[in-house]
Amino acid sequence: MFCITYSKKVFISSLAGLFIISVFLAEAPAAARAKLWPRMCASCHDGETALSKEALREKYPTVEVFTAAVMDKGARCMNILRNDRKLIKKIANEIGIKDSEEK
Numbered sequence: 001m002f003c004i005t006y007s008k009k010v011f012i013s014s015l016a017g018l019f020i021i022s023v024f025l026a027e028a029p030a031a032a033r034a035k036l037w038p039r040m041c042a043s044c045h046d047g048e049t050a051l052s053k054e055a056l057r058e059k060y061p062t063v064e065v066f067t068a069a070v071m072d073k074g075a076r077c078m079n080i081l082r083n084d085r086k087l088i089k090k091i092a093n094e095i096g097i098k099d100s101e102e103k
């Protein structure tokens with residue numbers, strides 16, 4: 001009798017465990033796809049304080065022009081980005097801006 005109750009508990013808790021794990025696995029790819037923009041840019045680039053990502057994507061169709069804009073036009077509060085072209089490119093791709101070669 002004890003054994004049966006015990007194994008039922010184990011079964012239910014492992015189901016719960018599997019459920020939690022699968023929720024995390026489902027979330028992971030989305031988080032990996034869009035992690036820089038929300039963390040580093042979205043707080044200001046919300047369409048009110050500064051241009052939204054949609055507006056930036058429209059204004060700067062390629063990674064090159066986007067990078068140039070970040071380096072020349074960005075506000076002083078964006079200085080941490082200036083010398084990191086790789087990071088800028090990642091963010092550009094993340095918000096849907098294309099490398100010029102792909103055009």
Ligand code: HEC
Nearest residue numbers: 040041044045049050051069070073074075077078081091
């Ligand atoms: C602390 C606030 C803040 C953060 C964080 C920030 N920006 Fe900005 N950004 C601004 C402001 C304000 C402007 C507008 C500057 C102006 O109009 O002179 C701007 C301008 C820009 C521009 C030029 C837009 C234009 O055409 O006028 C680009 C491109 C840009 N930001 C990209 C980024 C990216 C990419 C990130 C994240 C890695 C980022 N910014 C993070 C505040 C911020």
